[in-house]
Amino acid sequence: MLMRKSGTLAGVMELTLFLRMARTGFGMMTALPYHRRLMTNAPIAINHNSGGSGLTSSFRLQSSTTSSFVPPDPPASKGTSVFSDVDLNMAPTADAEGRNGDEDAVFVVTGANRGIGFEMVKALACRTKGRIVACCRKPAEFSLDDSLFPSSRVTVMELDLERQETIDSLKDRIEEELGTDRVDGLFNVAGILGDGKTTPGPERSLAMLNRSWIDKTMAINVIGPVMLVQALAPMMKRSRKDTSTPRSIVVNVSARVGSISDNGLGGWYSYRFSKSALNQATRTMAHELKRQGTYAIAVHPGTTETDLSRPFHSNVKKGSLFPPEFTVKQILDIIDCMNATHTGGLYDWSGKAIPF
Numbered sequence: 001m002l003m004r005k006s007g008t009l010a011g012v013m014e015l016t017l018f019l020r021m022a023r024t025g026f027g028m029m030t031a032l033p034y035h036r037r038l039m040t041n042a043p044i045a046i047n048h049n050s051g052g053s054g055l056t057s058s059f060r061l062q063s064s065t066t067s068s069f070v071p072p073d074p075p076a077s078k079g080t081s082v083f084s085d086v087d088l089n090m091a092p093t094a095d096a097e098g099r100n101g102d103e104d105a106v107f108v109v110t111g112a113n114r115g116i117g118f119e120m121v122k123a124l125a126c127r128t129k130g131r132i133v134a135c136c137r138k139p140a141e142f143s144l145d146d147s148l149f150p151s152s153r154v155t156v157m158e159l160d161l162e163r164q165e166t167i168d169s170l171k172d173r174i175e176e177e178l179g180t181d182r183v184d185g186l187f188n189v190a191g192i193l194g195d196g197k198t199t200p201g202p203e204r205s206l207a208m209l210n211r212s213w214i215d216k217t218m219a220i221n222v223i224g225p226v227m228l229v230q231a232l233a234p235m236m237k238r239s240r241k242d243t244s245t246p247r248s249i250v251v252n253v254s255a256r257v258g259s260i261s262d263n264g265l266g267g268w269y270s271y272r273f274s275k276s277a278l279n280q281a282t283r284t285m286a287h288e289l290k291r292q293g294t295y296a297i298a299v300h301p302g303t304t305e306t307d308l309s310r311p312f313h314s315n316v317k318k319g320s321l322f323p324p325e326f327t328v329k330q331i332l333d334i335i336d337c338m339n340a341t342h343t344g345g346l347y348d349w350s351g352k353a354i355p356f
């Protein structure tokens with residue numbers, strides 16, 4: 001598909017746009033190392049005992065795995081965010097300490113069978129003491145491996161974001177299988193982009209738009225996640241009388257390319273506008289959910305080494321792809337450090353607010 005117009009000026013322009021899109025879509029890689037708090041070029045060791053933020057907390061990641069991954073500096077965004085950055089040097093908030101340390105807390109993760117979602121389940125099992133509902137389309141194919149996470153705290157449940165009945169029934173299944181009517185964290189991780197070869201997306205031009213692919217992208221990237229928030233929000237309510245209960249959190253995994261003001265290249269139509277819609281939905285629900293003691297944020301994970309980004313890896317600078325465990329640690333650090341001023345915002349993996 002990419003080479004169809006090769007040899008023509010249009011083909012060259014399309015190829016150039018495609019390569020630039022691949023770079024931009026996956027975070028405009030630069031050679032500069034990212035320094036969150038280090039003033040030297042030393043690699044950031046992901047010490048899972050400390051959560052990698054230099055803070056000591058009994059509820060940060062507890063495996064002894066380390067990584068010497070050095071992320072590039074996050075790119076500057078075009079436009080200005082109305083939100084302030086989340087400072088990852090801050091100690092975890094009281095809400096975070098409460099959520100993470102509570103054995104009765106429940107965290108729901110979509111897209112849990114692979115990629116960022118799978119890593120999120122592992123990280124939550126280490127950073128929190130609660131129970132994790134790992135949602136995927138084919139639970140029978142999800143093997144619970146005790147060497148990866150304590151299976152006694154992880155329950156696998158079916159969820160297909162294109163099938164509303166699996167969304168509607170999740171609340172009842174959590175109540176039946178876990179014997180609880182509460183959810184403390186919902187991580188909407190599942191999403192699709194397409195590979196541009198076996199799928200119509202990501203589309204580089206109007207001519208490539210395909211209605212059923214747009215429907216599918218919208219269903220999985222925004223409609224399904226929002227309907228899931230609708231289904232679980234009643235379980236996430238904090239009692240008005242008991243304000244000592246930690247706030248709950250909705251995390252919608254979005255993408256920088258969903259930013260309208262930052263869109264300097266075009267292309268990737270349905271993926272872009274599905275994520276733009278997800279960002280708008282996040283801000284809208286944040287206003288409403290704040291009243292019930294729930295925060296909602298959208299996060300751009302950075303270009304992470306998963307199946308989703310694999311078709312475009314050759315366009316990413318060597319050594320710049322984020323290991324999923326790094327990405328997930330960053331997302332969890334953002335949640336642990338965010339406060340009421342951040343709910344509704346879109347943040348990159350370093351905590352920088354991205355303009356809508």
Ligand SMILES: NC(=O)c1ccc[n+]([C@@H]2O[C@H](COP(=O)([O-])OP(=O)(O)OC[C@H]3O[C@@H](n4cnc5c(N)ncnc54)[C@H](OP(=O)(O)O)[C@@H]3O)[C@@H](O)[C@H]2O)c1
Pocket residue numbers: 026110111112113114115116117136137138159160161162189190191192193220253254255256300301302303304305306307308309
């Ligand atoms: N990786 C990156 O560089 C990157 C960059 C920016 C944003 N993101 C975002 O990060 C999120 C996770 O991406 P990833 O890189 O981990 O992707 P991935 O490895 O391709 O995993 C995608 C997950 O979504 C699930 N999924 C697909 N269709 C579904 C459906 N109809 N119902 C329920 N689950 C479904 C997949 O399940 P199956 O195995 O059943 O298909 C899989 O678990 C996505 O929202 C993506 O847009 C990723």
